[in-house]
Amino acid sequence: MSIDSYADGTDNNDGMTSVPATDPIRTKIRQAVIDVREQTPLAQSFTNFVTINLVANAQLAAGGTAAMSYLPDDVIATAEIAGSNYINVGTLLPFFKDALPEIAYKLHKNGKTWVLDPVAAGIGETRTAILKSFRTYPPTIVRGNASEIIALDAMWGLANAEPDNPTTRPAGVEAVDEVDSAVDAAKRIARHLAKHSPTGKGAVAVSGAIDLVTDGDRVFRLPGGSAMMTKITGAGCSLGGVTATYLAVAEPLVAALAASLLYDRASEIAETRSIGPGSFQVALLDALWNVTADQVAESEINETV
Amino acid sequence: MSIDSYADGTDNNDGMTSVPATDPIRTKIRQAVIDVREQTPLAQSFTNFVTINLVANAQLAAGGTAAMSYLPDDVIATAEIAGSNYINVGTLLPFFKDALPEIAYKLHKNGKTWVLDPVAAGIGETRTAILKSFRTYPPTIVRGNASEIIALDAMWGLANAEPDNPTTRPAGVEAVDEVDSAVDAAKRIARHLAKHSPTGKGAVAVSGAIDLVTDGDRVFRLPGGSAMMTKITGAGCSLGGVTATYLAVAEPLVAALAASLLYDRASEIAETRSIGPGSFQVALLDALWNVTADQVAESEINETV
Amino acid sequence: MSIDSYADGTDNNDGMTSVPATDPIRTKIRQAVIDVREQTPLAQSFTNFVTINLVANAQLAAGGTAAMSYLPDDVIATAEIAGSNYINVGTLLPFFKDALPEIAYKLHKNGKTWVLDPVAAGIGETRTAILKSFRTYPPTIVRGNASEIIALDAMWGLANAEPDNPTTRPAGVEAVDEVDSAVDAAKRIARHLAKHSPTGKGAVAVSGAIDLVTDGDRVFRLPGGSAMMTKITGAGCSLGGVTATYLAVAEPLVAALAASLLYDRASEIAETRSIGPGSFQVALLDALWNVTADQVAESEINETV
Numbered sequence: 001m002s003i004d005s006y007a008d009g010t011d012n013n014d015g016m017t018s019v020p021a022t023d024p025i026r027t028k029i030r031q032a033v034i035d036v037r038e039q040t041p042l043a044q045s046f047t048n049f050v051t052i053n054l055v056a057n058a059q060l061a062a063g064g065t066a067a068m069s070y071l072p073d074d075v076i077a078t079a080e081i082a083g084s085n086y087i088n089v090g091t092l093l094p095f096f097k098d099a100l101p102e103i104a105y106k107l108h109k110n111g112k113t114w115v116l117d118p119v120a121a122g123i124g125e126t127r128t129a130i131l132k133s134f135r136t137y138p139p140t141i142v143r144g145n146a147s148e149i150i151a152l153d154a155m156w157g158l159a160n161a162e163p164d165n166p167t168t169r170p171a172g173v174e175a176v177d178e179v180d181s182a183v184d185a186a187k188r189i190a191r192h193l194a195k196h197s198p199t200g201k202g203a204v205a206v207s208g209a210i211d212l213v214t215d216g217d218r219v220f221r222l223p224g225g226s227a228m229m230t231k232i233t234g235a236g237c238s239l240g241g242v243t244a245t246y247l248a249v250a251e252p253l254v255a256a257l258a259a260s261l262l263y264d265r266a267s268e269i270a271e272t273r274s275i276g277p278g279s280f281q282v283a284l285l286d287a288l289w290n291v292t293a294d295q296v297a298e299s300e301i302n303e304t305v
Numbered sequence: 306m307s308i309d310s311y312a313d314g315t316d317n318n319d320g321m322t323s324v325p326a327t328d329p330i331r332t333k334i335r336q337a338v339i340d341v342r343e344q345t346p347l348a349q350s351f352t353n354f355v356t357i358n359l360v361a362n363a364q365l366a367a368g369g370t371a372a373m374s375y376l377p378d379d380v381i382a383t384a385e386i387a388g389s390n391y392i393n394v395g396t397l398l399p400f401f402k403d404a405l406p407e408i409a410y411k412l413h414k415n416g417k418t419w420v421l422d423p424v425a426a427g428i429g430e431t432r433t434a435i436l437k438s439f440r441t442y443p444p445t446i447v448r449g450n451a452s453e454i455i456a457l458d459a460m461w462g463l464a465n466a467e468p469d470n471p472t473t474r475p476a477g478v479e480a481v482d483e484v485d486s487a488v489d490a491a492k493r494i495a496r497h498l499a500k501h502s503p504t505g506k507g508a509v510a511v512s513g514a515i516d517l518v519t520d521g522d523r524v525f526r527l528p529g530g531s532a533m534m535t536k537i538t539g540a541g542c543s544l545g546g547v548t549a550t551y552l553a554v555a556e557p558l559v560a561a562l563a564a565s566l567l568y569d570r571a572s573e574i575a576e577t578r579s580i581g582p583g584s585f586q587v588a589l590l591d592a593l594w595n596v597t598a599d600q601v602a603e604s605e606i607n608e609t610v
Numbered sequence: 611m612s613i614d615s616y617a618d619g620t621d622n623n624d625g626m627t628s629v630p631a632t633d634p635i636r637t638k639i640r641q642a643v644i645d646v647r648e649q650t651p652l653a654q655s656f657t658n659f660v661t662i663n664l665v666a667n668a669q670l671a672a673g674g675t676a677a678m679s680y681l682p683d684d685v686i687a688t689a690e691i692a693g694s695n696y697i698n699v700g701t702l703l704p705f706f707k708d709a710l711p712e713i714a715y716k717l718h719k720n721g722k723t724w725v726l727d728p729v730a731a732g733i734g735e736t737r738t739a740i741l742k743s744f745r746t747y748p749p750t751i752v753r754g755n756a757s758e759i760i761a762l763d764a765m766w767g768l769a770n771a772e773p774d775n776p777t778t779r780p781a782g783v784e785a786v787d788e789v790d791s792a793v794d795a796a797k798r799i800a801r802h803l804a805k806h807s808p809t810g811k812g813a814v815a816v817s818g819a820i821d822l823v824t825d826g827d828r829v830f831r832l833p834g835g836s837a838m839m840t841k842i843t844g845a846g847c848s849l850g851g852v853t854a855t856y857l858a859v860a861e862p863l864v865a866a867l868a869a870s871l872l873y874d875r876a877s878e879i880a881e882t883r884s885i886g887p888g889s890f891q892v893a894l895l896d897a898l899w900n901v902t903a904d905q906v907a908e909s910e911i912n913e914t915v
Contacts, residue, residue, distance in 0.1 A: 050662050051666075077430075090678070124684035231670050234663070283583060357660050371843060376736050587888040590887050595885065
């Protein structure tokens with residue numbers, strides 16, 4: 001991205017417009033980055049064993065604090081002192097099948113916000129049963145890749161629930177990458193989340209070559225980032241964790257945008273400072289720590305007209 | 306710290322005195338650092354999933370070897386060939402509730418030493434039940450932060466068990482940081498551990514801006530270290546693991562001091578060689594490997610008069 | 611190793627000969643390295659919690675992709691889209707005792723290939739029960755250290771099953787390091803694997819100062835590598851994972867050779883670019899990414915005559 005390109009608000013002739021420098025959403029994004037660093041909010045995670053360390057370190061590098069739990073009594077007790085929560089269904093153990101629906105129900109009952117990463121949605125009966133159960137007591141934000149978002153939308157049967165909003169391509173926008181294939185699913189999920197959210201608001205982030213973020217109404221596309229993100233494990237998982245960190249201080253749409261933009265800017269810096277995936281991950285954590293709130297807030301952001 | 310400041314044995318006018326260069330404890334600390342590097346002792350860990358990798362890598366970087374287990378039959382079989390053990394109650398699974406009391410009992414019965422990290426003591430019913438159960442068959446060393454040490458002391462009801470040693474501030478020492486708030490609890494726990502220890506000795510380490518280490522009698526304060534330790538996950542957990550590594554070659558008080566001092570010196574070096582939490586963790590492991598026994602043993606150490 | 615030394619095919623006067631530059635096995639090794647980078651095959655892992663992150667990152671750095679699972683329904687569903695699989699018995703949980711034999715049976719029934727890392731073979735009743743159960747539905751490749759290979763051979767009773775092949779030293783080859791003590795066990799295991807393999811082929815890799823790889827017939831020794839590999843956790847585990855990555859594109863013997871040689875060359879580079887175990891692990895992942903197919907294929911390889 002370049003500073004020149006973001007601020008003009010012009011229509012890009014592809015059904016999208018640059019979000020202008022004066023859009024209030026940029027002020028809120030900047031403030032979220034600052035607030036996390038000043039308030040060091042606790043976001044609790046129930047996450048997979050592969051990338052749990054990176055999730056915690058990324059939350060710390062973004063300025064928050066981390067706590068990881070699996071037992072329902074642990075999770076619910078910790079949620080009382082946490083600003084938000086994160087659930088990632090990556091590496092399931094047998095007791096997760098009962099524990100996760102119980103946790104989702106209790107978070108809902110206690111008015112707690114949480115981010116879901118539906119890792120590998122569609123693979124395995126247990127995972128499907130768990131993800132389906134979240135329909136009734138859903139998260140506040142869902143972050144996944146395009147195929148996971150599409151799978152979750154199908155599991156929850158949201159296209160049928162919104163007969164006036166069937167799956168269609170947005171007019172004038174070709175599916176230039178896989179993220180676009182998930183735009184309708186993402187919007188439907190976001191509206192479903194908002195309907196059940198403690199604050200009446202929800203958001204969905206679809207990660208890809210160009211990230212997509214929506215609250216069910218506005219749809220933003222975030223270009224940039226680094227292809228090296230696909231060469232380390234946990235880029236997406238830790239982005240989900242950092243999204244929860246921001247959710248502790250900001251509304252869902254702002255949290256999802258701030259986290260995705262922070263990752264895009266940090267990964268671009270990390271790519272220039274590394275020679276392979278080992279040094280890239282180290283540089284990514286350093287960059288999450290060093291990127292400024294202005295760098296994040298002044299990012300190129302495109303919005304569907 | 307500076308080399309000049311540690312060796313004079315003068316009273317610092319705050320109820321503390323610098324431990325002189327000639328104090329035998331320094332010789333023992335130096336020897337512990339050397340012995341670990343020469344004997345590469347095995348310390349076994351039952352530890353949380355967030356930082357398990359860093360615990361193992363820190364034990365290896367300090368010169369020891371590592372083995373991680375969860376099943377009681379695994380843990381007890383491995384304890385037969387290990388020099389000491391480490392239990393960290395960070396991320397509990399359902400079977401831990403029965404497994405951990407069983408393991409503590411069998412380690413006690415077999416005369417094995419172990420270090421406890423009571424992570425998040427006070428949060429969750431299951432964790433509380435597990436930690437309470439350790440009162441009867443306690444560890445040899447406890448390492449935690451101030452609030453965890455205070456919580457463990459309360460769970461074990463040690464203030465009531467020692468009516469002549471109620472909770473008071475040590476005379477002449479204001480609570481300049483949170484570690485001081487845990488000094489009485491730490492001393493009571495250390496005496497309780499010693500009473501049940503296979504060797505009649507125990508120790509408690511309280512980590513903070515200034516670390517505190519006590520065997521229930523002598524109380525040491527270790528200034529220095531790096532604030533970046535709070536910006537990576539597992540600084541404390543891995544210090545607990547390295548404390549177990551030292552416990553394989555040294556008495557509890559020496560092991561707790563050597564490990565905390567090693568970490569303080571290594572983290573100071575790592576801070577100067579890093580630009581964020583990613584490079585800090587890499588530099589920390591390198592420094593654990595490269596810090597000399599003299600650097601550790603010549604550290605500034607203050608003792609309550 | 612040096613390029614000069616590998617290509618002459620001369621007898622080294624110790625019962626071994628250098629594999630000549632024209633040996634077809636070198637062409638296959640080079641091709642395996644290239645194919646992984648071009649095809650980015652998925653290798654699924656059921657692996658321990660200590661090094662699970664490094665396993666995934668190493669598979670990605672070698673050019674593959676990674677997915678980690680524990681529930682049998684997850685593992686079997688993922689195996690349908692994976693090119694091969696990896697099972698590592700490092701940190702056992704209670705349900706593994708039933709899950710792992712079930713998974714091994716279903717992988718066999720579905721004709722799927724997999725790599726076994728028999729970590730800590732011989733320690734703990736549960737681990738022994740699991741490893742014994744694999745005799746009937748065995749992996750395609752076993753990778754371990756000498757003592758693990760010897761323990762597995764004994765558990766499976768293979769010396770008794772091959773009365774004409776009792777445990778003896780190969781003529782003319784003294785046990786210059788511990789790997790040599792496992793050569794007979796390794797050959798017996800490799801023949802057992804081949805007998806049950808979907809393709810009729812199997813291989814065993816014994817990691818040590820000099821690595822040994824055999825398909826039960828040919829026996830290769832791979833000098834080189836770095837002693838720093840013993841100072842990070844997961845060097846062996848992640849080599850097992852990368853072996854599975856290569857098994858997705860190559861026959862077992864070639865996969866085992868390519869992975870071990872990649873690790874030897876990468877670890878040599880990493881040693882020159884690091885000052886301790888922290889920077890060594892970072893440099894190892896970078897080197898796995900950057901080592902060329904030619905560097906791997908032109909390695910010094912010795913074969914027992």
